[in-house]
Amino acid sequence: MTVMIVDDAETNLLVIKSLVDACGIVGASTFKKPVEALSRLDDLGPSLILVDYMMPDLDGIDFIRAVRDRDRFKDTPIVMVTTTDQRSVRLEALQAGATDFILKPIDPAEFKARVRNLMHLADAQTKLRDQAAWLSREVEKALAVARGREAEIVMRLARAAELRDPETGEHLERMSRYSERIARAIGLDDAFCERLRIAAPMHDIGKIGVPDAILLKPGPLTPEERSEMQKHAQQGGEILERSSSELIRLAGEVAISHHERYDGSGYPFRLAGDAIPLSGRITALADVFDALTSARPYKPAWPTEQARAYILAERGRHFDPACVDAMMSVWPDILAIHDERATAVATTQT
Ligand SMILES: [Fe+2]
Numbered sequence: 001m002t003v004m005i006v007d008d009a010e011t012n013l014l015v016i017k018s019l020v021d022a023c024g025i026v027g028a029s030t031f032k033k034p035v036e037a038l039s040r041l042d043d044l045g046p047s048l049i050l051v052d053y054m055m056p057d058l059d060g061i062d063f064i065r066a067v068r069d070r071d072r073f074k075d076t077p078i079v080m081v082t083t084t085d086q087r088s089v090r091l092e093a094l095q096a097g098a099t100d101f102i103l104k105p106i107d108p109a110e111f112k113a114r115v116r117n118l119m120h121l122a123d124a125q126t127k128l129r130d131q132a133a134w135l136s137r138e139v140e141k142a143l144a145v146a147r148g149r150e151a152e153i154v155m156r157l158a159r160a161a162e163l164r165d166p167e168t169g170e171h172l173e174r175m176s177r178y179s180e181r182i183a184r185a186i187g188l189d190d191a192f193c194e195r196l197r198i199a200a201p202m203h204d205i206g207k208i209g210v211p212d213a214i215l216l217k218p219g220p221l222t223p224e225e226r227s228e229m230q231k232h233a234q235q236g237g238e239i240l241e242r243s244s245s246e247l248i249r250l251a252g253e254v255a256i257s258h259h260e261r262y263d264g265s266g267y268p269f270r271l272a273g274d275a276i277p278l279s280g281r282i283t284a285l286a287d288v289f290d291a292l293t294s295a296r297p298y299k300p301a302w303p304t305e306q307a308r309a310y311i312l313a314e315r316g317r318h319f320d321p322a323c324v325d326a327m328m329s330v331w332p333d334i335l336a337i338h339d340e341r342a343t344a345v346a347t348t349q350t
């Protein structure tokens with residue numbers, strides 16, 4: 001606990017300091033110049049300030065105002081030591097943020113009693129503030145752990161689904177990064193973009209319910225097989241729906257809506273336009289773009305320019321125009337994500 005004493009008269013400083021010392025408080029700092037005291041405020045961090053009223057450069061009231069301007073000293077007790085008991089001065093000092101007054105000549109017994117009380121108050125305030133800060137740090141830590149676990153569960157589920165799905169982990173990684181990039185380009189908030197990046201790889205989780213004969217069939221699917229395959233969207237939604245976790249609910253939303261089309265010709269519900277959740281409209285675009293630009297057993301990888309032309313042609317049909325525009329506005333970033341994979345593949349091959 002430190003005490004700051006500010007008074008332009010040397011004798012007053014000595015008297016007040018000896019009284020403070022007598023209260024058992026060691027290391028009180030004294031200042032003849034209020035401006036100098038202000039400049040040392042942050043590094044000294046006093047728990048109690050005693051300030052004179054009449055001083056040449058800056059009077060006690062202006063000094064109190066300057067102290068109160070700093071957030072850290074909003075609640076620090078400040079006592080004005082003054083020869084005047086003028087009502088208007090007291091009122092102005094109180095309005096400026098003074099906590100208490102001590103009249104000169106100082107009555108040592110009264111002074112000690114007041115200083116002790118104020119030190120107790122300052123002590124309690126510091127403890128309370130420290131405790132609140134500690135508590136909020138602990139809550140933040142616990143939340144970060146919970147969020148990390150949630151993200152891990154989602155990732156592990158996606159990995160489990162990958163074992164059955166011929167689509168690679170690289171597809172999941174890329175489409176989730178495209179989704180995040182598009183979401184950011186739309187201007188969605190940070191937390192949502194981050195959640196979407198983690199949730200997007202779950203889009204095909206429902207494929208764990210599709211029979212192997214259909215899922216792994218190399219040739220084209222019959223209409224019955226196709227409708228069986230299409231059930232993966234709804235099944236994914238059912239696996240993830242009604243979670244208390246915002247992240248898992250978002251993953252469910254992506255799973256159930258990533259095959260809807262903007263013009264209402266998609267599945268499972270033939271939703272159109274804004275009736276399709278935004279997460280579904282974004283991931284649909286990211287998913288198709290990555291599918292087009294990746295080699296599959298039945299087709300080679302399309303060049304990015306060809307995929308871009310396809311997406312533009314499907315603007316307002318398969319895809320939400322706003323999502324397409326957002327994707328185009330960050331096209332170099334999309335290409336960078338795409339090329340990263342190409343470089344990685346080239347590196348592993350050499
Ligand atoms: Fe899908």
Ligand SMILES: [Fe+2]
Nearest residue numbers: 167203204287
């Ligand atoms: Fe996919």
